[in-house]
Amino acid sequence: MNIDIIDYDSCSAAGVNVVALRNSLSQHTSGLIKNDLPGSELNTWIGRVKQIDAVDDLNQWQSRNNALAALGLEQGTLRNTLSGLQKKYGSSRIGLVMGSSTSSIDRTETAYTCLNENGELATAYQQPLVHNPHAPSLFVAHYTGIEGPALTINTACSSSAKVFATAARWLECNIVDAVLVGGVDTLCLSVLHGFNSLQLLSTNPCKPFDHHRDGINLGEASGFAILQRSGENENGSGIRLTGYGESSDAHHMSHPHPEGLGARMSMTQALQRAALEPEAIDYINLHGTASRANDLIEGQLVSDLFPKTTLCSSTKAWMGHTLGAAGITEAIITMDVLNTNVIPGSKNLETLDEALNFSITATDQHKVCQHVMTNSFGFGGNNCTLLFSKVR
Template sequence: MNVDIIDYESCTAAGINMSSLREALQQQQSGLIKNNLPYSELDTWIGSVPDIDKVTDLKEWQSRNNALAALGLEQGTLRQTLTKLINQYGSARIGLVMGSSTSSIDRTETAYTDLDDTGVLKPKYQQKQVHNPHAPSLFVSHYTGIEGPALTINTACSSSAKVFATAARWLEFGIVDAVLVGGVDTLCLSVLHGFNSLQLLSSNPCKPFDQHRDGINLGEASGFAILQRGGESSNSKGIRLAGYGESSDAYHMSHPHPEGLGARMSMTQALKRGNLNPSDIDYINLHGTSSRANDLIEGQLISDLFPKTTVCSSTKAWMGHTLGAAGITEAIIAMDSLLTGFIPGSMNLDSLDHALDFSIQAQSSSKECKHVMTNSFGFGGNNCTLLFSKVS
């Protein structure tokens, strides 16, 4: 593959941008807090981004989800990089692929609690481009001025990992000259109480892969990356999308295949596409949700496919499981290790699940990485694995 990553930023409860996220990871500072979502008394922990509430000037586009997307786009040099690309290629030659599992359902929730006296939506909530599964891409196109093809992917927790695969195909076939990929999901009652109905939430800070893990914590995030064909950028970060794998085993609506067939397929596809062996991978950012079934199956697959020299960790204890934004959040953490040499550990891991035996680390470490991987496994068996390599 010949696709370069030329810019990226992450906005989570652990850090509003890459600089603060790096600091939180290095200082072992989690962004999780006890649930304080209005009208919710669930005993759990959440990864909330308080700065979202400052974004109130989106007018007909206003929603918590769009506010978090806007907040993320204002971090780092994303806007400057996009402006240069638009000036270079024209706005119609820049593509956009967004991942989200809830879009702006937060705004729809609010609208239905604030109907007028006749039971009709008030004018401020009559937002057809917000109450819309495609809302993330509609808004980001509007916000950035991108006029090329735009797509919103909703494959649950793998949504914003799959954006990289779609962007790579668009670039390969010359559909566009650069692609902004992203993911955004925000906390709301539907999300929090929906996962509670599945008996997946923990009343404790999550402990991925730990023997005593008892469920997940939810969070919210936005993340963005800009992709371009290899060799065409003068400001490449020296990171290449080396491969990707996608699968959909459709075993069950919410439970992974007991043998992890779809997850195995996505990992082996990514390795094959990247022309890499398992022993070539220096670090894997695991899906690692802290649920009993998901962690067990993923851990067994890693043990089966990769040598003990491959360092692994889950980073969800910093910001929670950010659903449709989890894929890009963890892809960014993985690719950033190629530049910094910093590999975050698995916060809260005290005792590895007795049924597992692989090289997952509780403490952070430093290592020069050449090839890294990240897994994102979603409901319905929608799986995606991404490989990133350092360009020599």
């Protein structure tokens, strides 16, 4: 594969941009707080991005989800990089692929509490382009002026990992000359109480892969990356998407396949596409939600497929599980390891689950990495693995 990452940035409770995220990771400062979502009294921890509240000028596009997307797009050099590509190729040759699982359901929730006397949506909430599963891409296209093909992927927690695979195919087929990929999901009552009904939430800060883990924390995030065919931009990040794997085992609505069938397939596909052996992978950012079943199955797969020298961690204890934005958030953390040479530890890990045996620690590790991998496994058995490599 010859797809370069030429820019990226992240916005979450762990940091409003990638520089702040690096600081949070290095200082082991979590963005998780006790649940303070209006209308919810659940005893859990969440990763809420409070800066979203100041983004209230989107007019007919207003929603918490769109506000977080807008906030994320203003970070770093994303807008400048995108503007340069639009001038070079034209906006119709720039593609857009977004991942989300909630879209703007937060706005829809509020709309139904503000019905008029006829039981109809109040005027302010009559937003057909917002109450829409495709809302993330519709809004980002509007916000950035992208006029090329636009797609929104909703495959639960693998949504914004799969955007990279779709973008790579578009570029390889010469459908477009560059692609903005991203993901955005925000906290809302439907999501928080939905996961609570599945008995998946923890009342404590989450502890991925720990023997005493007892559930997940939810968060919100947006993240973006810009992809281009290799050799067409000399100002890139020095990072290349060298492999990806996608699978769907469709074993159960919410429980992973007991033997990790689909997860194994996505990891092996990524290695095969990159023409790399497992021994070549320096670091894996694990899906690592801190649920009993998911962590056990993923950890056993990693032990089976990779040597003990492959360093691993889960970073969800910094910002929570950001659902449809988890893929892009953790892809950015993984890519950034190639630039910082710092592998983040697995925060809150005290005692590794005795059923697991692989290289994971709570402390950071310093290593010059060449090839790194990230896993995103979603409900319904939707799995995606991404593999990034340093090219200079």
